[in-house]
Amino acid sequence: MYLEHIDGPADVRVLDHGELDELATEIRTFVVEAVTKNGGHLGSNLGVVELTLALHRVFDSPHDRILWDTGHQAYVHKIVTGRREGFANLRKEGGLSGYPSRTESDHDVIENSHASTVLAYAYGLATARDLDPDTDLGHIVAVIGDGSMTGGMAFEGINNLGHSGRKVTIVLNDNGRSYAPTVSKLGDSLLKIRANPKYMRRQRELERLAINLPKVGTVAERGISATKAAIRQFWEPPAFFEDLGVRYLGPYDGHDIASLETALRNAAQFDGPSVVHVLTQKGRGYAPAEADTVKYMHDTGSIAPGSYTAAFTETLVKLGEEHSNLVAITAAMPDSTGVLAFQERFPDRCFDVGIAEQHAVTSAAGMALGGLVPVIALYSSFLTRAIDQVNLDVGLLGQHVIFCLDRAGVTGDDGPSHHGVLDMVLCTKVPGMTVMAPSSYQELQVMMSDAVTMCDGPVSIRWPKTAAVVADKGEVGSGLAARKARSGSGERVCLIGVGKMLAPALEAAEMLADEGIDATVWDPRIVVPLDPEMLVDAALHDVVVTIEDGFRQGGAGTGIETAMRDMEATCRIDVMGVPVKYIPHAKPDKILSGLGLDAQGIVATVQRLLS
Numbered sequence: 001m002y003l004e005h006i007d008g009p010a011d012v013r014v015l016d017h018g019e020l021d022e023l024a025t026e027i028r029t030f031v032v033e034a035v036t037k038n039g040g041h042l043g044s045n046l047g048v049v050e051l052t053l054a055l056h057r058v059f060d061s062p063h064d065r066i067l068w069d070t071g072h073q074a075y076v077h078k079i080v081t082g083r084r085e086g087f088a089n090l091r092k093e094g095g096l097s098g099y100p101s102r103t104e105s106d107h108d109v110i111e112n113s114h115a116s117t118v119l120a121y122a123y124g125l126a127t128a129r130d131l132d133p134d135t136d137l138g139h140i141v142a143v144i145g146d147g148s149m150t151g152g153m154a155f156e157g158i159n160n161l162g163h164s165g166r167k168v169t170i171v172l173n174d175n176g177r178s179y180a181p182t183v184s185k186l187g188d189s190l191l192k193i194r195a196n197p198k199y200m201r202r203q204r205e206l207e208r209l210a211i212n213l214p215k216v217g218t219v220a221e222r223g224i225s226a227t228k229a230a231i232r233q234f235w236e237p238p239a240f241f242e243d244l245g246v247r248y249l250g251p252y253d254g255h256d257i258a259s260l261e262t263a264l265r266n267a268a269q270f271d272g273p274s275v276v277h278v279l280t281q282k283g284r285g286y287a288p289a290e291a292d293t294v295k296y297m298h299d300t301g302s303i304a305p306g307s308y309t310a311a312f313t314e315t316l317v318k319l320g321e322e323h324s325n326l327v328a329i330t331a332a333m334p335d336s337t338g339v340l341a342f343q344e345r346f347p348d349r350c351f352d353v354g355i356a357e358q359h360a361v362t363s364a365a366g367m368a369l370g371g372l373v374p375v376i377a378l379y380s381s382f383l384t385r386a387i388d389q390v391n392l393d394v395g396l397l398g399q400h401v402i403f404c405l406d407r408a409g410v411t412g413d414d415g416p417s418h419h420g421v422l423d424m425v426l427c428t429k430v431p432g433m434t435v436m437a438p439s440s441y442q443e444l445q446v447m448m449s450d451a452v453t454m455c456d457g458p459v460s461i462r463w464p465k466t467a468a469v470v471a472d473k474g475e476v477g478s479g480l481a482a483r484k485a486r487s488g489s490g491e492r493v494c495l496i497g498v499g500k501m502l503a504p505a506l507e508a509a510e511m512l513a514d515e516g517i518d519a520t521v522w523d524p525r526i527v528v529p530l531d532p533e534m535l536v537d538a539a540l541h542d543v544v545v546t547i548e549d550g551f552r553q554g555g556a557g558t559g560i561e562t563a564m565r566d567m568e569a570t571c572r573i574d575v576m577g578v579p580v581k582y583i584p585h586a587k588p589d590k591i592l593s594g595l596g597l598d599a600q601g602i603v604a605t606v607q608r609l610l611s
């Protein structure tokens, strides 16, 4: 066993290539076991085992900075940098994060886990290094997947890096996929190369020649060598990078450690930005992952029957059948966001635009201008990247675009970057946007249908990852009306539970009833515009408590409070929600109860207000 002796990158450097191959096999088994037990990203990590080992042999982390785009593929990096034992508690409360984490290790430089940012970080770090010769910043190495290369920030970053000429080694980890196959013409041309071993051989020979080219001259001179120009005529990727002033090396077999090391050493010698194009196989070495043609076990999650995502999938297909102008847009996540069934049923009406949320939103505005009704399926946390586009490209133009936001609220295992706690704060500030929060499987279906047929401006519908409540017929509202979910006999307490928080509000009402307090409970359903009937009724009570699973400040409850103050309601109003802070990973229910956002917490708040 080699793995048990790996406590830091130095332990990897002393092994020979035969031993490294053994280590790679052991790491794969280790990762499969850890992820099977704790969930997380599998295929992406199995694909970068050799690449990570090569990186840590060639570069001297943490003096050299190895940056992982998105960071979901950094498990092997964690193992190699002394965190092997932490994998017993991967993604568990207090345990290892599923992404790089600066508090865990000096080897983790960034930890955003939203895609396509790494080239910007790399440019910034390289600029800081170049401005201060005394800095301890060594090589800057940015690893980015072909999927993440489709994001606007990646294009902006490569443009700026090439123009600036800053010395950064970019590793393009090309496995041909995001979750689904990567949607990109650049990806298509990479595929041509991938499928042509002759090109790879020829390119290696050319590369050997190119290494000996002088490392002086302008960016343009460096970029336009005769060798490269010859390649460029045939192959788009080198032309693409080199036209931007970024030297292209590759492609290399991403599972051949020796050749990767040579490539990385060569790139590191170059005094400017270079991209090392590495071909890897997602899910490599684990038969079930290799056999999963949908996503190569990118992660371990799947759409659970009875989930809100399942309700969305079902309704989207049904609405697609009823409305021929309804189209669906995904930002590289057709499976996890639940649009796969629609894509299969209406392949011409479903668009995967790449990991490009901003582009997705503005292109939806364009489609709406052209008479289509676009449904954009995004995780709540990824919508926030495109909020300017939501506000000005869709909102200002009053376009009928339907934002379907999955994983809203406290999501749990993926940590601070993945909680969907901002969408209600932001969407409620987009003038003219109807903001819906379903409290059950059936409500989501009604709301989607209403969003298509009743609304003609922007709409957002947000739902959590957790299993959906099953509502009886009488427990489902319609249109823009709120629904009284429980009629209290007195006029002391009114609870308003937004979306999934209706369930703990109802539970709290039962607990309060045991204490002789007969509370009214409202399901607002529509957060904007608020139903005046609900507000008037709530105002009759001594105490009103709103409960939501997004940021407390500026969210749904604040909207209700403001509307009631405008009505000159005199009752005591308490807004319960998530405090404005970065919340670490843990199980969602545990996080919510820790924040007092459960039935017990609601009861305690009511008791405090009544006392």
Ligand SMILES: Cc1ncc(C[n+]2csc(CCOP(=O)(O)OP(=O)(O)O)c2C)c(N)n1
Binding pocket: 044, 047, 070, 072, 073, 113, 114, 115, 144, 145, 146, 147, 148, 149, 173, 175, 177, 178, 179, 282, 298, 331, 332, 333, 355, 357, 382, 385
């Ligand atoms: C802005 C943003 N949108 C969506 C995601 C969800 N997501 C996580 S990994 C991933 C695919 C990344 O593909 P690639 O960069 O090629 O890495 P691979 O997993 O294939 O190694 C996506 C879409 C994200 N992290 N950030």
